[in-house]
Amino acid sequence: MTKSLLLVGVGGQGTILVSKILSEGLLEEGYDVKMAEIHGMSQRGGSVTTQIRFGEKVYSPTVNKGDADVLVSFEKIEALRYIPMLKKNGTLIINEEEIWPLPVLAGLEEYPEGVMEEIKEKLDHIVSVDARKIAEEIGEPRSANIVMLGLMVKALGIDKIDWVSKIKHFLPERFHEANIKAFERGLSL
Amino acid sequence: MKKLLTGNEAIARGAYEAGCHVATAYPGTPSTEILENVSTYEEIYSEWSTNEKVAMEVAAGASIAGARSLVAMKHVGLNVAADPLYTIAYEGVNGGLVVITADEPGMHSSQNEQDNRLTAVHAKVALMEPSDSQECKDYIKKAFEISEEYDTPVLFKVTTRICHSKSPVELEDRVEVPIREYVKDTKKYIMVPAHSKIKHIQMEEERIPRLQEFSNTTELNKIEWNDRKIGIVTSGASYVHAKEVFGDTASYLKVGFSWPLPDEKFREFAAGVEKIYVIEENEPYMEKHIKAMGIECIGKEVFSVCGEINPQIIREAILGEKPEEGYSMDVIAPSRPPALCAGCPHRGIFYEMSKHKNKIHVTSDIGCYTLGAMEPLNVGDTVICMGAGISAGIGFDRVNRIAGREKKVFGVVGDSTFFHSGMTGLVDAVYNKSNMVTVILDNRITAMTGHQENPGTGKSISGVESPQIDLIALVKAIGIKDENLRVIDPYDMDANKEAVKAAIAAEEPFVIITKQPCALIKDVMKRRANLYSQVNQDKCRKCKTCLRIGCPAISMKDNVVSIDTTMCNGCEVCVQVCPFDAIESFGEEVK
Secondary structure, X not given: OOEEEEEEEEOOOOHHHHHHHHHHHHHHOOOEEEEEEEOOOHHHOOEEEEEEEEEOOOOOXXXXXXXXXXXXXXXXXXXXXXXXXXXXXXXXXXXXOOOOOHHHHOOOOOOOOOHHHHHHHXXXXXXXXXXXXXXXXXXXXXXXXXXXXXXXXXXXXOXXXXXXXXXXXXXXXXXXXXXXXXXXXXXXX | OEEEEEHHHHHHHHHHHOOOOEEEEOOOOOOHHHHHHXXXXXXXXXXXXXXXXXXXXXXXXXXXXXXXEEEEEEHHHHHHOHHHHHHHHHHOOOOOEEEEEEEOOOOOOXXXXXXXXXXXXXXXXXXXXXXXXXXHHHHHHHHHHHHHHHOOOEEEEEEHHHHOEEEEEEOOOOOOOOOOOOOOOHHHHOOOHHHHHHHHHHHHHHHHHHHHHHHHHOOOEEEEOOOOOEEEEEOOHHHHHHHHHHOOOOEEEEEOEEEOOOHHHHHHHHHHOOEEEEEOOOOOHHHHHHHHOOOOOEOOOOOOOOOOOOXXXXXXXXXOOOOOOOOOOOOOOOOOOOOOOOOOOHHHHHHHHHOOOOOEEEEOOOOHHHHHHOOOOOOOOEOOOOOHHHHHHHHHHHHHHHOOOOOEEEEXXXXXXXXXXXXXXXXXXXXXXXXXXXXXXXXXXXXXXXOEOOOOOOEOOOOOEOOOOOHHHHHHHHOOOHHHEEEEOOOOHHHHHHHHHHHHHOOOOEEEEEEOOOOOOXXXXXXXXXXXXXXXXXXXXXXXXXXXXXXXXXXXXXXXXXXXXOOOOOOOHHHHHOOOOOEEEEOOOOO
């Protein structure tokens, strides 16, 4: 069975790094893996999405509407934006961080209230976390993405793979300790 | 060993394994990472060229001199490089020459979605279309062989989904291909009419029929017989999407070598299946050809010419299957357009221009500063293509004068874009006595595509020191007088104000060069790491002036204006625009 994951966030949150770690781990485990990213102007604060599909044999890298088994959102309204991509009864993993887009900052649009309430009312399978807060507790705010990785690994039941060595492979040594902690925190939630 | 590679990484690996010696490019999404990856192989000379035309010509010269050469660009870059391509097609090659065009169906970060397969038809060059990363690598190696065997440049078409998707690739060793001997051959390499006439006839009578034969027989064009009720003719990323939907329940003709198209395979396939669907992104290129052969098929009757194709679109178009009912939300997410970063050096001059909206028109260009046209700055009347910020401004200014409009035209262009194709526009402005203002935003990097070096940065693609082209001397040499030139720090709002005011008053071509490096350059981030500004709440009158500069670090929540100090780099543009001195600066530069 091919599984489809959709990771969404804001430029700078490290969604692409998480996607890379995840894809490499899945490949090593023997899955066929395809990963697609759209990041054209993401460094300028736009939305970033990556799609990962894995299984015995995967052809297309593209995740379609209503097709994602797991939607991982690194920001609240990005979850709102991409929930239509989630399969009925699919799982949403959500970081409850708010990052205001420019039209909101400039007072042209409003950041909606009651996002979590709306999501919780509509969806059955939600894992929500304040990854930024956990990362700050660890002392490395930028490891919030790796907290999310831990959550994903747990939700997908792929915790047999040696993720720690993958994290080490993709991150400079000085970040290893904090990020391994972040991963374990995510895994334990 | 299998490794997960993007299409771009796989193309670079293929060039390495194929014994490529020279690779050139101008950055452009989604092609940029091809050369970035090629440049990691020291066996290949790599360069960021000034523009795609230069890149194509450098590669063509290298090919004639005997080396396997590669040139990469985004789809619109091929328009810039069209001039050399159409004639090198006549000349042919010595060392293999592969031209990569990275097309953008769906326009994730491009100004159009032209289908460059049609360029292959027009230029009469062999065309290849891989479907995933493994094929990117395999096809590149094959492309060099085809180029040398058939004495033709090969156009290699990929798309965003292929460039930026990762899939497993089997790595192999590099095979050294010696640089071929160069033998002077004026009839082949000097395209004057007498020689071109002969070359064109040779092309039509010898090369193209040979390529046609190759297309009909090569395994790059492959029939997969399965159930024969539905036959699918497809290429590129559409192939994997179609396989995802139909698996082994349909037959496929996968076209990997697509100019000339494989007529005989089309006939064979048509004879073996009940109904043919042509699944291809953008133009009905294969479909029209197949229909012209008198073969019935269905294509754009059920697929759009616009945008990308994906499995869901195929399911709906051919099987009539609607997507599964997913979740729909009642709360609407506000849009999240890309924006100029906190500390972006473009912000100050754009804010200054925004204050003169009723006095100026702004012809903008391709780069981060295109984002200056977004709210709340809203500065920009036109964006067409690389270089048009200046040249379109010349035409705009001329008509303003003819029509008696009392408005000044500001053309905005980045440093890399100025070198790419802005310089010729500025020469035109001086030569033809335009009254326009050219604003060159020198942030010392090619920023939008992810920080590539350019002729103004003093470094080559591999980070080696290079001579730095002196923008100021260049602008003066073109003929801009000292009194019509301002070189300013765009973080200094008084300087922005004076420059824009002087520019509006000028009656000759005027240039403003803003000098401040991109806030995301690593050294800049390090140097400014401890700098930040904060709102003094006792002084803040909630006038919202600071919100109008469009900085993502500044927000107003519950009627309190605050600055995200982790994002802020202390550029102090907000400090200067605040009418109540309510924003204060802190920290020191890291030396």
